[in-house]
Amino acid sequence: MNKILENKYPYLTNFFETAISQNRLFHSLILYGSNNYIQYAMALELARKLNCLEDGNTDCQCQNCRWIRENKHPAVMTISKIDNKTDSSKTVISEDQINMVLDTLVNSSDYHRVFIFCDAEIKQLKSEEMTIYQEFKTTGYFPPQENSEDKIWYPSGINTACFSTVAANAMLKSIEEPSSKVTFIFLTNNKDDLLQTIVSRSQAFSVPDSKTINYEVSAFEKYFASYPKFNKETALDFAQCLLNYQNDNNLEPKYVIDCVQYYLTQLAKTNSSNSVLMNIIYKDIEKTQNSKKMLDAYIKEQTVYEELGFYFVKR
Ligand SMILES: [Zn+2]
Secondary structure, eight states: OOHHHHHHOHHHHHHHHHHHHTTOOOSEEEEESSOHHHHHHHHHHHHHHHHOSSOOOTTOOSHHHHHHHTTOOTTEEEESSSSSOSSSOSSSBOHHHHHHHHHHTTSOOSSOEEEEEOEEEEEOOOHHHHHHHHHHHHTTOOOSSOOOSSOEEEEEOOOTTTBOHHHHHHHHHHHHSOOTTEEEEEEESOGGGSOHHHHHTSEEEEOOOSSOOOOOOTTTGGGGTTTTOOOHHHHHHHHHHHHHHHHHHTOOHHHHHHHHHHHHHHHHHHTTTOHHHHHHHHHHHHHHHHHHHHHHTTOOHHHHHHHHHHHHHHO
16 A cells, blocks of 8 residues: 555555455445545555556556556546536536446446545645645655646545535445446545435545554453454453543544554454455454444444454354
8 A cells, every 4th residue: 555545544554455355345435534635545545456457566567556646547537526527517526427437337347447536626735735745746646637836636525515416316326236346435524424325335434634643452452362262251351441441541432443443454464365364354344343333323332342342252
């Protein structure tokens, strides 16, 4: 994965690498948070991993990797109110654009097609936007449109104003019954800015902001000493340990789950050649995704941690 993304979002890049290597990445992904350029770079990087003709390495120079970094690949399309337009609408992703997307899926392709949905404008960048844009440019990643020096293409989060219910609804069938080798990626500031029917059919990932986050795993590492076996007696201790860790350090419960997820994705990285173990690790990672959904549904964190502990014992 791109080094900037690997440094800033190790658990996300680990997760995606694992999911792609297991051929288990969802067909519809939502990346949400306030830094839309980071999300955009993450989406491009996923497209590159999905299309690389070699081993997906960060520095790979195969044709697909080069084209995707330069944003010139025919199968990787940005869909916004100013990108890949098929009609004269200027303020929305139109139904016509969605039909164009769906039409391209009729024919099979050797490529893994990736459609990145976002809002975008060509504008004068604020200094922090310019920094992130330049940072990715130095690693060879370009936006979908050529820029003049003072006005630059920059993404923002999609919402119901620029992606209407009608246009979003036209997507639903393809998200529900996707053709093989296609991935839809929606960039948004907040999941609530997207049609609920899309959210419920997608896997959603928080991309917090651009600062580096450290995932501290030492508090609970010992419970995984005989992984993938997980001791029944220790399931409750594990849950209590997560709760103490949260309370002692005044942490968000989701961050605590992120730490567990990060730990599992590190395990995946070091065990990538063991397909049986990878299968278990991947299911466990999916389970942590589910733990975050439970937290979203306001289920008490103690219940969520206990449920996770007992899942490790039972599976
Ligand atoms: Zn490549």
